[in-house]
């Protein structure tokens with residue numbers, strides 16, 4: 255495959271490496287497990303959009319830590335597809351529409367809880383590889399900007415430490431990996447999650463086995479679980495009897511399973527290929543959302559459907575929302591922004607909110623909550639790359 259452009263060149267490099275691009279920053283000596291790009295970080299203001307945080311992290315983090323966040327499965331074809339797919343669909347912009355109120359229409363509900371924007375911080379393990387305060391930065395930034403955060407079970411900080419950092423009334427959804435064979439362990443995890451005050455369980459179902467991750471294997475930072483899972487829909491039914499919390503299934507990636515999720519009255523699903531870290535060749539969440547929309551668009555009204563993977567621009571968010579997706583998850587960009595700590599995470603949230611508003615305005619969509627499939631030409635076109 256041809257070399258892949260991870261981030262389009264938007265003129266960042268001279269700010270990061272100097273005008274002659276020769277003053278490479280030395281790899282910092284901070285121990286990997288404690289993260290740390292300190293001493294190397296450029297001015298936070300040079301990050302103008304989501305892809306910039308990755309470019310900065312690649313320069314500033316130890317290679318092993320960067321690779322843990324960056325890697326995808328096998329030849330990373332789905333990783334590339336996640337980023338590229340959005341550009342196969344062009345908008346149908348409308349003109350002479352009063353879009354002056356757009357910023358006041360970004361708010362949404364997820365499982366009935368109010369948030370200021372239709373995007374959230376996806377559950378990603380090991381935030382401590384980027385910053386010593388790890389997930390605490392996500393909790394606090396999410397509270398400040400009133401967006402949803404889904405902490406990962408394999409976080410650097412414990413469920414309890416993360417809950418402790420919550421603001422008054424802050425809503426978190428807890429991501430869990432469960433054991434199909436050890437109900438005692440599952441019960442214990444669920445009790446901890448409930449006690450911590452999580453408002454929903456995000457049960458990840460797209461990791462039936464370890465991800466086959468070549469890039470990660472070079473640095474010994476592969477996926478954390480090494481068993482083949484025995485989960486079934488019957489297990490899901492049993493799980494619903496173990497807790498009163500709503501359960502969101504994360505990693506639904508076929509129309510057949512979406513139909514089953516409806517049949518089993520699942521509270522919500524996340525269309526996700528796990529950031530392309532599990533099955534190379536999996537479809538992208540945009541493609542699955544398009545398939546649902548083509549086959550039975552009413553499904554989007556029957557449960558909250560969220561989606562993640564490769565979302566890097568406001569326009570990516572708009573395309574998913576136009577199909578009926580309720581809110582969109584962002585993973586790696588937040589992990590990379592965290593090298594700047596809470597300030598970096600907050601800045602990213604503000605930047606994405608602004609992009610969504612600007613893009614919706616230029617699209618001629620006066621109210622984000624009213625965006626619909628007419629705003630996009632769903633005939634795929636050749637990507638510009």
Ligand SMILES: Cc1cc2nc3c(=O)[nH]c(=O)nc-3n(C[C@H](O)[C@H](O)[C@H](O)COP(=O)(O)O)c2cc1C
Nearest residue numbers: 323376377378379406458528529563564584585586
């Ligand atoms: C470093 C890293 C760790 C992740 N850890 C988890 C995890 O523990 N549980 C989970 O459900 N998903 C995990 N994911 C997947 C994310 O929740 C999300 O689906 C994905 O990152 C979205 O794609 P994006 O990174 O392109 O935004 C992880 C992703 C990354 C990049």
